[in-house]
Amino acid sequence: MGYPFTLDDVAYLRTPEGEAAAAEVERLPLTPASHLADVTTARSLFGARAGALVETVLLRRKASAKVPWRDWLFTADALQQATPWPVAVSRAARLAGRDVHDVTCSVGVDVAAAAEVARRVVGSDIDPVRLAMARGNVPSAAFVRADALHPATRDTVVLADPARRDASGRRRWRPADFTPPLDALAAAYAGRDMSVKCAPGVDPADVPWADEIELVSLDGAVREACLWTGTLATAHRRATVLRSDGSSWTLTDASDDTCPVTPIDAxxxxxxxxxxxxxxxxxxxxxxxxxxxxxxxxxxxxxxxxxxxxxxxxxxxxxxxxxxxxxxxxxxxxxxxxxxxxxxxxxxxxxxxxxxxxxxxxxxxxxxxxxxxxxxxxxxxxxxxxxxxxxxxxxxx
CATH class of the missing domain: 3.30.2130 (VC0802-like)
Incomplete structure (x- = not known):
């Protein structure tokens, strides 16, 4: 679950005082062996702010494996579900020149990727703390607090990343148990072009409304399935293979599948x-x-x-x-x-x-x-x- 950030914590961390305090805590090793002593030091320096500062530093260190920014704010759950930056950039490439609304924007990773290519980007979330973090993380985008199942924009491409863990952190596998449920999300935006991030094990039978299912891997590990609808879909099935060095390739079911069965070769x-x-x-x-x-x-x-x-x-x-x-x-x-x-x-x-x-x-x-x-x-x-x-x-x- 992690530290329970408040709106006051977010506001403080965005002030010059908060940024200087986070830089001071960043100097602490915060290793498993030193953690208790380091937390004691942080409390002696920053009192009640120490919890938010220590958690921010720890999350930023973890985030370096996913995103390129050192000054972003995260919650533990938001970082766990955040899209790795190369994957977010790959998905955003289809959104060039469009108006985009990320209806489950969390702290803004997909918003930031879309903002690099889209005409206009709006992010919304039901969680006020994550939304406050997103506003500071991606100041070039517009943000509004809204339930993903109640459309707050018209004529925009819809991005969504439903939560796949319950309140205790356990993973949920059925699309009907996601937050929001996939079918409810599809119904709320029927007729709209959509890009919906999903678990890679999704059964196509559970998402008959998806015009394309794209499986995405990064450095050999399958990271997600992306469900595309409307004009965003360009195939029925697609595999996209990404590397951290920037190289990538893709394969669709429109390509030739003529393949013999032979004995073992070299x-x-x-x-x-x-x-x-x-x-x-x-x-x-x-x-x-x-x-x-x-x-x-x-x-x-x-x-x-x-x-x-x-x-x-x-x-x-x-x-x-x-x-x-x-x-x-x-x-x-x-x-x-x-x-x-x-x-x-x-x-x-x-x-x-x-x-x-x-x-x-x-x-x-x-x-x-x-x-x-x-x-x-x-x-x-x-x-x-x-x-x-x-x-x-x-x-x-």
Missing amino acids: WIIDPDGAVVRAGLVRHYAARHGLSQLDEHIAYLTGPVPPPGIRAFQVLEHGKYTEKSLRAALSRLSVGRAEILVRGLDVDPNTLRPRLKLRGPEEASVILTRIGRTPTAIICRASRHDVETSALSLRHGG
Whole structure:
């Protein structure tokens, strides 16, 4: 839950006095080992303001992994749900030149991203503290206190990020339990262009009003699903893959999905989670000249992996039994093994000690099903780029 900020706290933190006090608290280490002593120091310096100051400093430190600003205000819950900046920027790109209303603006991350490209941006929230923080965080936007289910603007693109945790912090999985519920949100803005942030596990059957479902990953981790409606939708299913270095690519169900099923080749490729969750594995394979090992399994294979991904160079493979896998790893002197499982009922943590690994080598073990055959593929993982692809071809790898 975190510190319960008040409107008075927000007003103080935005004054020159509050900013100077926060800078003073920032000098404290505030590590787990020093926390009690540091809080005592803060209280001796700033009295009743110490709680808000310490929480602000701690949240700003955590926020550095998500957003580029060092002077923003957050609540703990708002930071936890805040969209990582590269994801917010990617979503905002579709809003260029439009009038935009973020109806669940919280402390303003998505408002700030939209403000960089949109014509006008309005943010609203039911929580007065978050709204006060947002006003200071994004002074270029307009803000109003309003319930997301009661439209406060007309003729604007609607952004929404319903809360997916209850008052105790437990995650809620059913769209009907979000705040506000997804169906109620869609009904309130029927006929409007919408962009709704959602959990990546959303079932398309639960959101029949969404014209496009986009799965978004950042640095290999699937971060969200985004539901698009109206003229904002440009496909039915989309995977968007982002990197913190600014690179990105996207794939939609409009692309070719012609993909054969072949025996294991020189490399195994595990597509990005956004591709898998968007149901675009065959489309990804077709784009990069890869094949499926099994039409129901998401692992792909080919002579050369796509550049810029982590891929697995095949050392050997065969029918999986625990005994045969243990013997193969012993023969290869593997003492450390990453175990990846898809399509088999195998617990890597239970299996690993039974393999009795010994030796100086490392390997990745992929356990999967090809047809009805349980299969073990022993690999060497590598980060693949254009140069390593060329080297592999020159040496016949």
